[in-house]
Amino acid sequence: MRRKVKGIMKAAEMKTKLEERIRALEKEKSMLLEEIGQLKEIVELSEKAKELENEVNKLKKEAKTLKEKIPQELLQELHEVTSPLEEEKEKCSEECPSCEEEELL
Secondary structure (H helix, E strand, O other), X not given: OHHHHXXXXXXXXXXXXXXXXXXXXXXXXXXXXXXXXXXXXXXXXXXXXHHHHHHHHHHHHHHHHHHHHOOHHHHHHHHHHHHHHHHHHHHHHHHOHHHHHHHHO
């Protein structure tokens, strides 16, 4: 009879240990799945940032190339016309902050 009791106690101990191990493994699995999800997001965002960076660089290069094709005299004339307009716009925004908001709409 003692052997049976001892065997039952051993079986109960083994069951408890296995249940603890299962809980620990389930917790670890959950944490790993969460980490994997976050890492995937980081990879996606990184790829998107790289693509956008490449697009911006191409656009900058294209803008530079186009600016180089414009005669210098014309650029100077445009700058002279643009400067007073920018000054007027700045004065308006200082006097009336809501003007900027209206322009954005």
